[in-house]
Amino acid sequence: MxxxxxxxxxxxxxHIIQRGNNRSVCFYSEDDYIFYIHLLKLLSETHGCKxxxxxxxxxxxxxxxxxxxxxxxxxxxKGLGQRYVQNxxxxxxxx
Numbered sequence: 001m002x003x004x005x006x007x008x009x010x011x012x013x014x015h016i017i018q019r020g021n022n023r024s025v026c027f028y029s030e031d032d033y034i035f036y037i038h039l040l041k042l043l044s045e046t047h048g049c050k051x052x053x054x055x056x057x058x059x060x061x062x063x064x065x066x067x068x069x070x071x072x073x074x075x076x077x078k079g080l081g082q083r084y085v086q087n088x089x090x091x092x093x094x095x
Contacts, residue, residue, distance in 0.1 A: 008070045013052065016077065019060040026059055028092070035087060036061070039080055047076040 008014075020026040027033050033056050040063075044051050048068035055062040067073040 008067065008073060010067055010069050010072070013064060013066045014073055016063040016065065016073065017060060018063070018077065018081065023059050026061070027056060028088075032088065032091075036080075036084055039083055043076050043079045043083075047079065048072045049076045 027036070036056060037054070040051060040054065043049075044065065049072045050066045050068070051063065052066065053062075053064040065073060065076070067076075
């Protein structure tokens with residue numbers, strides 16, 4: 001059974017959890033955390049999300065944010081996930 005579509009209301013705060021694939025590690029070093037926070041700041045401004053709080057754990061992330069449009073949070077999380085993973089793959093393939 002498919003899940004019901006999410007109700008995304010502009011200017012209503014959201015608690016978002018993003019987990020690693022199969023709950024695997026997302027952050028391997030302090031630089032990974034710093035890069036993620038940098039991307040979060042950049043993309044939240046680009047996509048119109050106000051970030052209130054974040055908690056970066058080893059294998060998952062909690063975000064408290066308020067989107068300014070119905071698609072702001074979706075666009076933010078898509079871009080954040082894609083760019084972070086691309087950077088991590090490039091970084092750790094070289095080692």
